[in-house]
Amino acid sequence: MRTQKAAARPKGYTLAELMIIVFIIGVLATIAAPFLLRTLRYSALEGAADDMISTFALARSQAISNNTYCQIRFDMDMGIARVFEYQPETEDWIVTTDPVVLPETITFQEGGVTFPGGVATFDPHGSLIESGSITLLGPMGNTLQLNAILASGRLLRSEEE
Numbered sequence: 001m002r003t004q005k006a007a008a009r010p011k012g013y014t015l016a017e018l019m020i021i022v023f024i025i026g027v028l029a030t031i032a033a034p035f036l037l038r039t040l041r042y043s044a045l046e047g048a049a050d051d052m053i054s055t056f057a058l059a060r061s062q063a064i065s066n067n068t069y070c071q072i073r074f075d076m077d078m079g080i081a082r083v084f085e086y087q088p089e090t091e092d093w094i095v096t097t098d099p100v101v102l103p104e105t106i107t108f109q110e111g112g113v114t115f116p117g118g119v120a121t122f123d124p125h126g127s128l129i130e131s132g133s134i135t136l137l138g139p140m141g142n143t144l145q146l147n148a149i150l151a152s153g154r155l156l157r158s159e160e161e
Helices: 004-008 015-066
Strands: 070-075 080-087 092-095 107-113 119-122 133-137 143-148 155-160
Touching: 015 070, 015 080, 015 119, 015 133, 015 143, 015 155, 107 143
Parallel strands: none
Antiparallel strands: 070 080, 070 119, 080 092, 107 133, 133 143, 143 155
């Protein structure tokens, strides 16, 4: 049973208790903000890098499985990469996949695609014909560089600030 004294006590929080809670939340937000900003800064860039790595893996596997040459052509202005496959019968290059489009906030850095002519070419064994790299530019000026390995045709990340 409740006593009459307990029932008469008002329910809720005092202004002082609410101010203390707001203060604690503010301190925690101040501490967490740099970590959150760093995560947001790199998440879109990491996603774009993953897309480029996947595109290279796809082009390489396509070259090996179809025993032909494959290319990844970069459109630096539009932020697009497309995979093409060589058709020896017609001596044409045909698009084999949907284009990989960079997110709006990510671009290829000026001069950041160093493959000759903006094209990475795989031979029928899955090796790259010539070396190169891709540098992606993030929304806050941060960059992420992907370096190609000739023999394996893989891209490796190396971050720059």
